[in-house]
Amino acid sequence: MNAATTETPSTPLCWMDGRIAPAAEARVPVLDHGLLYGDGVFEGIRFHRGRPFALDAHLERLECSARAIGLTVPLPRPDIVHAVAALIAAFGDDDGYLRLVVTRGDGTLGLDPRSCPTPRLFIVAGALRLVDAATRERGVRVIIAATRRLPPDGLDPRIKSLNYLNHVLARIEANAAGADEAILLNAAGRVAEGTADNIFIVRDGVLRTPPPIDGALAGITRAHVMALAQDAGMTVAETSLAPFDLYTCDECFLTGTGAELIPVASIDGRAPTHCPGPVFRRLRDAYHAAVRA
Secondary structure, eight states: OOOOOOOOOOOOOEETTTTEGGGGGOOTTTTTTTHOOEEEEEEEEEETTTTTTHHHHHHHHHHHHHHHOOOOOSSOOHHHHHHHHHHHHSSSSSSSSEEEEEEEBBSSSSOOGGOOOEEEEEEEEOOSSOOOOOHHHHHHEEEEEEEEEEOOSSSSTTOOBSOOOOHHHHHHHHHTTOEEEEEEEOOSSSEESSSEEEEEEEEEEEEEEGGGGTTOOOOHHHHHHHHHHHTTTTTHHHHHHOOOHTTTSSSSEEEEEEEEEEEEEEETTTTTSOSSHHHHHHHHHHHHHHOOO
């Protein structure tokens, strides 16, 4: 999905080693294994009215991702919270997006992580709008990509790593097809997720989304939307989905820190019964009220 906005965004900033500078001036050495091998983890975090949304949940997931790959987060959580607050204060806009990255750090040209004694942490603040207001209202067009999601026995989808190559390849497919987004299937042909978002459908009054075991990231926004739906009395099911389920659903929408909630107008040219549908509208309004309270 291409960014589109008529506003003039604030200059992106980067916090690194206790200093805040324009992101264009920040530098990571070429021997950093995050660059050489995608060896690292990250989180994307929205902030509204100067407050980061679900920061503790994001930092918990960051720490879990790091532990899962044997990587040490180089700052304690209170120091990261302080750095986030300082960066948001310096950014200039009350609303924006943070990218928090932890890499293995500088090492040798070999991939052995033992050559990297000091992990690196940096945070980037900037504007992010994946689609414009008109597209958010009419919905996005998605395709099902030929590129498959990496299987859980190869890389657990709960690890939010820096290696997004298969998602990039799926996005290239979407671009070539003139679509806004691509949906990845797993090796068994079940729906996993979008290139940068989770997917939900509504059918027969039930809100359904793929489970992490099928390749879906355990998204923070995903979890929040599921909780909002349950609070509203909706039936929510984590269940395996096939392309058929997407093609025949009543509603379909995407969720993510960057995406927030975006309705889907078509999947491989098949239109859901409603777009945007009543369930989507209800959850979108409840989500916006919660994050901007």
